[in-house]
Amino acid sequence: xxxxxxxxxxxxxxxxxxxxxxxxxxxxxxxxxxxxxxxxxxxxxxxxxxxxxxxxxxxxxxxxxxxxxxxxxxxxxxxxxxxxxxxxxxxxxxxxxxxxxxxxxxxxxxxxxxxxxxxxxxxxxxxxxxxxxxxxxxxxxxxxxxxxxxxxxxxxxxxxxxxxxxxxxxxxxxxxxxxxxxxxxxxxxxxxxxxxxxxxxxxxxxxxxxxxxxxxxxxxxxxxxxxxxxxxxxxxxxxxxxxxxxxxxxxxxxxxxxxxxxxxxxxxxxxxxxxxxxxxxxxxxxxxxxxxxxxxxxxxxxxxxxxxxxxxxxxxxxxxxxxxxxxxxxxxxxxxxxxxxxxxxxxxxxxxxxxxxxxxxxxxxxxxxxxxxxxxxxxxxxxxxxxxxxxxxxxxxxxxxxxxxxxxxxxxxxxxxxxxxxxxxxxxxxxxxxxxxxxxxxxxxxxxxxxxxxxxxxxxxxxxxxxxxxxxxxxxxxxxxxxxxxxxxxxxxxxxxxxxxxxxxxxxxxxxxxxxxxxxxxxx
Numbered sequence: 001x002x003x004x005x006x007x008x009x010x011x012x013x014x015x016x017x018x019x020x021x022x023x024x025x026x027x028x029x030x031x032x033x034x035x036x037x038x039x040x041x042x043x044x045x046x047x048x049x050x051x052x053x054x055x056x057x058x059x060x061x062x063x064x065x066x067x068x069x070x071x072x073x074x075x076x077x078x079x080x081x082x083x084x085x086x087x088x089x090x091x092x093x094x095x096x097x098x099x100x101x102x103x104x105x106x107x108x109x110x111x112x113x114x115x116x117x118x119x120x121x122x123x124x125x126x127x128x129x130x131x132x133x134x135x136x137x138x139x140x141x142x143x144x145x146x147x148x149x150x151x152x153x154x155x156x157x158x159x160x161x162x163x164x165x166x167x168x169x170x171x172x173x174x175x176x177x178x179x180x181x182x183x184x185x186x187x188x189x190x191x192x193x194x195x196x197x198x199x200x201x202x203x204x205x206x207x208x209x210x211x212x213x214x215x216x217x218x219x220x221x222x223x224x225x226x227x228x229x230x231x232x233x234x235x236x237x238x239x240x241x242x243x244x245x246x247x248x249x250x251x252x253x254x255x256x257x258x259x260x261x262x263x264x265x266x267x268x269x270x271x272x273x274x275x276x277x278x279x280x281x282x283x284x285x286x287x288x289x290x291x292x293x294x295x296x297x298x299x300x301x302x303x304x305x306x307x308x309x310x311x312x313x314x315x316x317x318x319x320x321x322x323x324x325x326x327x328x329x330x331x332x333x334x335x336x337x338x339x340x341x342x343x344x345x346x347x348x349x350x351x352x353x354x355x356x357x358x359x360x361x362x363x364x365x366x367x368x369x370x371x372x373x374x375x376x377x378x379x380x381x382x383x384x385x386x387x388x389x390x391x392x393x394x395x396x397x398x399x400x401x402x403x404x405x406x407x408x409x410x411x412x413x414x415x416x417x418x419x420x421x422x423x424x425x426x427x428x429x430x431x432x433x434x435x436x437x438x439x440x441x442x443x444x445x446x447x448x449x450x451x452x453x454x455x456x457x458x459x460x461x462x463x464x465x466x467x468x469x470x471x472x473x474x475x476x477x478x479x480x481x482x483x484x485x486x487x488x489x490x491x492x493x494x495x496x497x498x499x500x501x502x503x504x505x506x507x508x509x510x511x512x513x514x515x516x517x518x519x520x521x522x523x524x
Contacts (some may be wrong), residue, residue, distance in 0.1 A: 047401025
């Protein structure tokens with residue numbers, strides 16, 4: 001027994017042994033960097049400047065629903081930028097769309113554009129060599145948010161995480177794409193195939209705002225705040241040897257090969273035929289102008305706070321205020337939804353005050369993080385009893401199931417039902433006037449652990465569009481309506497009624513039960 005105990009303790013120490021005494025290096029002293037101000041001589045200045053002048057004090061907004069449009073706007077803005085490209089993201093996949101966008105940024109840097117990439121290290125660590133290679137370009141800087149000291153190896157990662165969990169557990173979930181301080185995209189999309197409806201398997205149902213006007217300068221100021229934060233390290237300080245000309249040359253070859261392979265793809269054809277920026281500012285893609293808007297972003301120092309501090313959790317406070325102010329209607333789309341006791345009371349309180357409250361989230365079967373569903377399910381009955389209307393997105397069909405049923409591959413629409421899909425949209429609309437779109441999920445992780453951002457706009461047309469999205473995604477062919485019947489939960493899609501979590505595997509049910517039973521809400 002003693003031998004077994006000693007063996008168990010020794011095995012538990014392996015990750016720490018493999019990790020060694022790895023610690024983050026001292027962060028180098030870096031000069032404060034800010035984006036170049038707007039001018040009048042670049043292509044984006046010439047097409048967007050007059051639109052701004054025609055709407056003094058206002059900013060222009062467009063909801064970007066389709067993945068193809070989201071990709072086109074990023075690719076074209078990179079192609080025409082002349083001064084700056086600033087990209088902030090949680091995930092950047094090394095897949096066809098992710099590599100294509102990397103190629104566009106490299107092309108821009110070759111033209112003399114200053115490119116800054118700010119990436120959360122949770123995902124980026126596994127792509128360390130790629131980020132280090134592109135950082136070797138003299139016009140490209142790459143920085144990692146809250147990085148790991150070890151740059152490779154699963155066991156070393158586990159050891160570092162176990163030793164330094166409180167720090168590693170806090171991430172940067174922000175997503176923004178800014179070109180020449182003139183145009184910005186902000187919302188839920190990371191960079192990769194499934195976020196642009198380009199995957200042959202499951203694509204995310206997602207949402208962005210593309211914006212022009214003074215709000216873009218607000219997004220740039222937030223980027224600068226993160227870029228200069230003490231929570232951010234230049235990749236050269238983490239792995240100097242990997243940042244070299246040979247690695248950059250190898251990356252150029254890889255990107256060129258991938259671009260050639262994708263020359264006949266639907267996305268390449270779209271980019272050749274669709275000048276997204278020109279269409280946007282010429283009115284082919286309508287902008288909604290408003291002087292009542294607010295870009296909200298958490299303080300990057302949020303990741304260092306030891307106790308909950310609402311002054312650093314700016315986005316959560318702004319969303320909570322929006323919920324409290326709703327007097328007539330509130331529609332919430334949140335893929336990861338863990339309202340907690342106070343959130344549940346707040347939502348049912350809105351119903352008692354006379355507001356209609358509707359929520360769409362992932363079903364257990366559709367949720368890629370089953371433990372989150374466990375935190376949500378604890379409050380589900382109380383929400384319904386309190387008059388909140390709940391829908392849960394149906395699980396996406398697998399490619400194999402589609403083939404058996406004779407369905408074609410995804411056509412480019414990211415709407416559930418038209419192709420394999422999973423909910424990733426984070427949006428709210430209140431009283432037919434106020435809209436929020438961003439990276440923030442209504443859960444404790446987004447509120448207290450991750451850094452988040454988003455945009456709140458007062459505009460009836462935008463609110464109506466979000467309501468239409470909500471209505472489309474809660475149709476019976478796409479979501480279950482969850483109700484209470486004789487004290488028990490019922491899931492109905494208009495043609496079928498079931499009385500247990502529909503389509504969920506035993507494994508997912510167990511993970512959800514575990515999170516619920518052990519009250520893991522704070523980590524969800």
